Amino acid sequence: MSRRAAVTPEQAGLPNVHSDRRVPGLRREEVATLAGVSAEYYTRLEKGNIGGVSESVLNAVATALRLSDVEREYLFDLARAATASPTTRSAKRPAPTVRASVQRMLDSMIVPAIVQTPDQTIVASNLLARTLYAPMFAVDPQPNFARFNYLDPRSQQFFVDWEWSRRTTAAILRFELGRHPQDRDLAALIEELHANESFRRDWALSNVHEHRTGVKSFRHPDIGVLEVTFDVFETPGEPGLKMVTYSAPAGTETAEKLAILSSWAAAQAQQPEPSEPTA
Numbered sequence: 001m002s003r004r005a006a007v008t009p010e011q012a013g014l015p016n017v018h019s020d021r022r023v024p025g026l027r028r029e030e031v032a033t034l035a036g037v038s039a040e041y042y043t044r045l046e047k048g049n050i051g052g053v054s055e056s057v058l059n060a061v062a063t064a065l066r067l068s069d070v071e072r073e074y075l076f077d078l079a080r081a082a083t084a085s086p087t088t089r090s091a092k093r094p095a096p097t098v099r100a101s102v103q104r105m106l107d108s109m110i111v112p113a114i115v116q117t118p119d120q121t122i123v124a125s126n127l128l129a130r131t132l133y134a135p136m137f138a139v140d141p142q143p144n145f146a147r148f149n150y151l152d153p154r155s156q157q158f159f160v161d162w163e164w165s166r167r168t169t170a171a172i173l174r175f176e177l178g179r180h181p182q183d184r185d186l187a188a189l190i191e192e193l194h195a196n197e198s199f200r201r202d203w204a205l206s207n208v209h210e211h212r213t214g215v216k217s218f219r220h221p222d223i224g225v226l227e228v229t230f231d232v233f234e235t236p237g238e239p240g241l242k243m244v245t246y247s248a249p250a251g252t253e254t255a256e257k258l259a260i261l262s263s264w265a266a267a268q269a270q271q272p273e274p275s276e277p278t279a
Contacts, residue, residue, distance in 0.1 A: 171209035
């Protein structure tokens with residue numbers, strides 16, 4: 001319904017002959033006509049009766065609603081979840097750990113890098129990433145982006161565009177819920193966040209998003225603003241986990257600041273471990 005409301009008749013190539021339209025965007029029967037299905041059938045789909053629908057119909061509806069690639073994938077995830085067998089739907093997310101070889105790879109990188117779960121919990125990182133995300137790691141060795149965004153007031157200063165970061169977080173959670181509908185940790189996190197007014201407002205937008213690559217701006221408490229490019233990679237052999245790296249073009253101010261953070265991280269790594277107190 002939210003995507004239908006966002007498409008105007010002009011965008012869909014339909015004549016807007018009625019000036020007294022009662023709904024924003026397209027009517028159900030207009031989407032049905034564009035998708036080549038009956039209005040009754042499309043109404044059933046919109047009300048959630050999506051089990052057993054063919055891929056061709058889903059593609060036609062996605063085209064009529066002008067869905068993005070991520071929104072289209074989300075629609076197909078919903079359809080698969082509706083028809084999944086009990087065995088398939090009982091699958092659990094792997095334990096939030098990574099292989100020792102993955103951690104060694106993170107530690108060998110010269111850029112900040114993390115591994116996160118579908119619910120945006122950081123389960124592995126290198127020292128440079130922990131230095132970059134210092135406000136998050138200060139309170140939790142495995143911090144969660146969603147909890148930090150919505151429940152920690154420091155996030156409003158740490159993220160230069162906090163509102164965008166916040167809304168994107170909700171959109172990612174919705175997308176991951178479509179992909180992992182039986183993930184109990186993810187469902188519990190979403191239920192927990194619903195106590196937050198900002199989250200309820202962002203969740204009601206019904207947006208979906210998948211991080212692939214882009215630019216983020218942080219306001220680090222010790223070094224100021226950094227504008228980094230992030231890239232997301234699948235982690236082979238670690239289902240559901242994704243690796244994220246952060247970098248900046250050589251010669252930029254952010255590259256210089258990352259170099260400073262790297263030297264801080266190296267100095268921290270060289271500090272001796274605190275000794276055990278004597279009896």
